[in-house]
Amino acid sequence: MEQKLERILSRVQKPARYTGGEYNEIVKDKSAVDLRVAFCFPDTYEIGMSNLGLQILYGAINREPEMWCERCFAPWGDMEEELRREKIPLYALESGDPIGDFDVIAFSLGYEMAYTSVLNMLELAGVPYRASERKELTPVVFAGGTSCVNPEPMADFLDFCVLGEGEEADIEALRLVERAKKEGWDKPRFLREVSKIPGVYVPSLYTPEYGEDGTLRALTPRDGAPERVTKRIIEDLDSAFYPDRAIVPSTEIVHDRVVLELFRGCVRGCRFCQAGFAYRPVRRHGTEFLLEKAKSLLESSGYEEITLSSLSTSDFKGLGELTDGLLDWCEPRRISLSLPSLRADNFSMDLMERVQKVRKSGLTFAPEAGSQRLRDVINKNVTEEELLNSCRVAFEGGWNTLKLYFMLGLPTETDEDVIAIAKLANKVLYTWRQYASNKARGVKITVSTSMFVPKPHTPFQWEAQVGTEEYLRRVRLLRDNITSKSITYNWHSPEVSLIEAALSRGDRRVGKALENVHAAGGRLDSWSDYFDFERWLRAFSDAGLEPGFYASRERGEDEVFPWDVIDLGVRKSYLLRERHEAYAGRVTPDCRVKCMGCGANCLLEGRKCDE
């Protein structure tokens, strides 16, 4: 390690996140590889290293002998300041080499508030963040991840995006970079060629046109780029790469444990949930496969905790069999198992007893809306009875801390629906009074609300977000209706949600606002330490834009969306039908009860959904 770097590391907070050298990191001989890839996560080490996608793709790329994929994370403010002062360019953890010299810089884009960190990291790497200013073939800058379902706000900065799951598509794209390098292609030629890979979107090959009212009229491809880009999926999860070993950080991260992915997609169709539509169709890992992977991941890491990951753990067929198998292996080794994302409608004491023997704190349910009417609108198929039943089971089982999550500002929400949240919380409290096995310890019920963010590719993609003032009025209404001392009410600030809404349904022009935020010092915007609402408002207005145009404008049902160019499998006509069902207050059954023909099955070639 260079002495200059060593010296600054002795001054910054938590330096171990900037050193690399963790157990199971992959180091190759750089003179023996053809392609150097910097896998960048536009957030801190602690967040990024907790990301399962990163661990999977890191392993998948490094499985290719001629490629070396290294990691790079966004530095915290103190480290950034030191790097800038000492003129040390952003480097990859494994080799310590500047990522600006790499062939490929790949970003994982999981949420919109990380966009500004992409610009900042490129700048710290000494790489122009505008794609048009990167004239040479390398470094190629691309991105994948959930927020690429609407890539347009980042269109000016990315050479291309990979839509959907990256295990295969990333490798295909990287092989093409390798070939382009060998054959001396120029960048335009590479971009034309890479746009032919299924699942790859090359923004510079699409020209937007706007109407007088400011809405998008068309996004027109050229040079042979496809009309629409269809996301990639792995049809048979067990046959795709899944790591046997995980990098074990030498410093504490957010999810400091083995994370085991059960399945992708979700059979439910909650109308507000982007992941629920974006990851369709449901595909699962086999139980045997999971048990094997769990053992090798635990043995090779030394972790003492394993958690199951999916959008809805309780919906995994054979969950009992899997947890039994895991517990038989884990218990004698003092390894604990945790089960997040349990649904409130089928919470089983038996399961909870087995998995959380010691800690009885922290149980979370997300009814999302207070009234049955509104839960029907959003298709959150959990009834009050089911929720209270689950609470009863938990209270009888000795739990005395419960968190309840709700959204305010859902389509059609009335004051009555808001007050229903308080009523529901009271019923939960009453359930505790009736059934708690140990009342002496008291109970703590926490109600949290956040402002609803309408997302692309959901039935609510046409909706207007409520204004921040209106959200705060509903917050006050709810607060005034929560009277018990045992119920705590927390609400998230609406400001981040407003910006998130503007970014998630933004068009290409929003890129200018991102540049402005960056120029004014913005980055790490998902952290309240750094998020500055006024800076965002100025950035939008200096770009001649209005966040409200993107966030709080109801779209016409025939409006062309910037993300229409992205095909996730689910048809727009299906989303629209679901929107109408929402307004009619009608629920849609989940995929296991009845296939409603959303279109996602067309992504599968050799099998049916949920097989």
Add this chain to the structure above:
Amino acid sequence: MSRLLFKKEGRAKFISHLDLMRTMQRVFIRAGVKIKHTEGFNPHPYMNFAMPLPVGTESVCELMDFETDAPIDLAALPAALNAVCPEGIEALEAFDSDNKFKYIKWLDIEARLFYYNKVHRPEELMSFYGAESIIMEKRTKRSVSQVDIKPLFTGLTVEAAGDGELLLKARLAVGEPALSPAQLISALSQISPELAPDYAAFKRREVIDKDMNPFR
């Protein structure tokens, strides 16, 4: 009680003490060695470190006590651990010992002192530290007191070690009162700022008992 002697060098020197405990736990699990856990509501593995190592300081003489569920071959342990250690951590020796950590009386250290825009001869520092007494100000929240650090170190040498770099070695007192490597060097900036380095990197070399023998 079983005791492990290990190194923590290179990039691993930035692992904090708390993180090192977690890291060592996992190293043992990966090596298949079951550490005995404490009794009680929230059992945790029994591991006890001789002297927490400050972040950024290297060491070739860290000691850690542990107990295992079942007897193990201590001679074979270092190799088993080293197969599963993160870069920079290296097990050197494992043995049984009843010698309590409180009998560690001295610590041999070295400090690499870097000067960016000036050159100093070893003799200048030797004569600074050779003074009869070296009175430093010690500030606590409430008071400022004067301490003579001279009795708290011995065997100090300084040699040239390359461009703008000096290598200082010393034996420092451990316990009450103690002198840390950082304090030893900050005597320069307090008393003779012109001799203070721009950057100092520390390494622990050996732990010493009251009879001036290596402590094990």
